[in-house]
Amino acid sequence: MEKTTKGLALSVLALLVPLSFNAVAAGNNSQAPDGYQLEKVLIMSRHGIRAPLVNYGDVLAESTPHKWPVWQTEGGLLTPKGGLVEENVGQYFRAWLADTKLLPAGSCPTAQQVFTYANSLPRTIDTAKHFVIGAFPDCNITINHQAEIGKMDPTFNPIITADVTDEFKEKALSSLAQHAGDGGIDGLNQRLKPNYALLEEVMDYKNSKLCKQDKQCDISAQPSSVTLLKGKEPGISGPLRVGTGASDAFMLQYYEGFPLKDVAWGKVTTTEQWQKLEAIKNQYHETLFGSPAIAANAAAPLMNFIAGALDQQPVGDSRQQAAQQAKLAVLVGHDSNIASLLSALKTKDYQLPEQFERTPISGAVVFQRWHDTEKNRDLMKIEYVYPTTEQIRNKSALTLATPPQRVTLEIAGCAVDAQGFCPMDQFTKALKEDQQG
Numbered sequence: 001m002e003k004t005t006k007g008l009a010l011s012v013l014a015l016l017v018p019l020s021f022n023a024v025a026a027g028n029n030s031q032a033p034d035g036y037q038l039e040k041v042l043i044m045s046r047h048g049i050r051a052p053l054v055n056y057g058d059v060l061a062e063s064t065p066h067k068w069p070v071w072q073t074e075g076g077l078l079t080p081k082g083g084l085v086e087e088n089v090g091q092y093f094r095a096w097l098a099d100t101k102l103l104p105a106g107s108c109p110t111a112q113q114v115f116t117y118a119n120s121l122p123r124t125i126d127t128a129k130h131f132v133i134g135a136f137p138d139c140n141i142t143i144n145h146q147a148e149i150g151k152m153d154p155t156f157n158p159i160i161t162a163d164v165t166d167e168f169k170e171k172a173l174s175s176l177a178q179h180a181g182d183g184g185i186d187g188l189n190q191r192l193k194p195n196y197a198l199l200e201e202v203m204d205y206k207n208s209k210l211c212k213q214d215k216q217c218d219i220s221a222q223p224s225s226v227t228l229l230k231g232k233e234p235g236i237s238g239p240l241r242v243g244t245g246a247s248d249a250f251m252l253q254y255y256e257g258f259p260l261k262d263v264a265w266g267k268v269t270t271t272e273q274w275q276k277l278e279a280i281k282n283q284y285h286e287t288l289f290g291s292p293a294i295a296a297n298a299a300a301p302l303m304n305f306i307a308g309a310l311d312q313q314p315v316g317d318s319r320q321q322a323a324q325q326a327k328l329a330v331l332v333g334h335d336s337n338i339a340s341l342l343s344a345l346k347t348k349d350y351q352l353p354e355q356f357e358r359t360p361i362s363g364a365v366v367f368q369r370w371h372d373t374e375k376n377r378d379l380m381k382i383e384y385v386y387p388t389t390e391q392i393r394n395k396s397a398l399t400l401a402t403p404p405q406r407v408t409l410e411i412a413g414c415a416v417d418a419q420g421f422c423p424m425d426q427f428t429k430a431l432k433e434d435q436q437g
Helices: 012-016 078-099 122-135 166-180 184-191 193-203 237-257 271-289 292-298 300-310 319-327 335-343 389-393 424-435
Strands: 038-046 114-120 226-227 234-239 328-333 364-372 377-386 405-409 420-423
Touching: 012 078, 038 300, 038 335, 038 377, 078 122, 078 237, 114 319, 122 328, 166 184, 166 237, 166 271, 166 292, 184 237, 184 271, 193 271, 234 237, 234 271, 237 271, 237 389, 237 424, 271 319, 271 335, 292 300, 292 335, 300 319, 300 328, 300 335, 300 424, 335 364, 335 405, 335 424, 377 424, 420 424
Parallel strands: 038 328, 114 328
Antiparallel strands: 038 364, 226 234, 364 377, 377 405, 377 420
């Protein structure tokens, strides 16, 4: 597999389909200007490498005559390698936090200095545990989570909480269709035909059960529908969903370190191929959660929690209080959490060098509150901090000398300066406006 570079051109799809966000500067510089003091960090992370959620269920099994590789980890659970990669991430953050003097090096933080909160699924809890092992070995750090493991915590559950009235549905579907571009989802699927054609070639789709027996021989021609139900995560069925499941499975195989001959049966070998396949999954999430009407609703509980944790005014919820008082708050959820959160915040467009995913495994949106001692002002900086595709596959050590990537993010209403900082009062105002819809 060829390595991507910062100068890599956007795929043809990106030129054809509008992205969900608008443009922003990117960089990999964790240094702050002289006189800036880091006072607070909140990390919103995606979990680490997991086995495929459906473990190659009926649709994927029937979409190819090939046998899918066997995983040693049960579907949906964090793999042992995923835990080790997350420990590397934790080690990097500890080194950075010591370098910025937010937390002391060489000693355990107090119970009040670090707050960790994970969604109540095994892979998110285990990810948080491994982050803590990497960041604070031999320290007694509590992993907060809902008591009932296996059931989604409302804070991290990107479900529709509003009543799905005719008005809400019309607004949501209109927003989604507009975001998908000309022709709505059907138009998007037509523009993705070259991507689906590659997927069909990789899977040998023409010899699959779905083609030979069910006569479904064109993935892009399958009908699409949108699911909008109160209390359920929104979804899009059809080509986008099928393509997302397959491309996600291939990427996880690569991350996990399967022999290259077993990753997508040895048929995905170039950067261009990976871009085209991962673009399907990226477009699924961006179309679904990039729709403002859906994203604002699905992300509301998480955004409310983060807003309270970053606010300097008293909050009522006990977990929010603990997160607010801590110097470091670590939240662990899912790609759907990050996709909907960034959309709800009206994040401007961003590119992630040396990654194919828009919401990478073990990647995190990192909110940082800084104080400018010279001008006596508080500032916010938001970065996407993530290991590259190769750092994940190679289980690379992540240090200040060999760091993960850091990309500056900018949200609407909080313009950043050349170093990526925006005034804290503008950030707080923008957050409140987004919460009010």
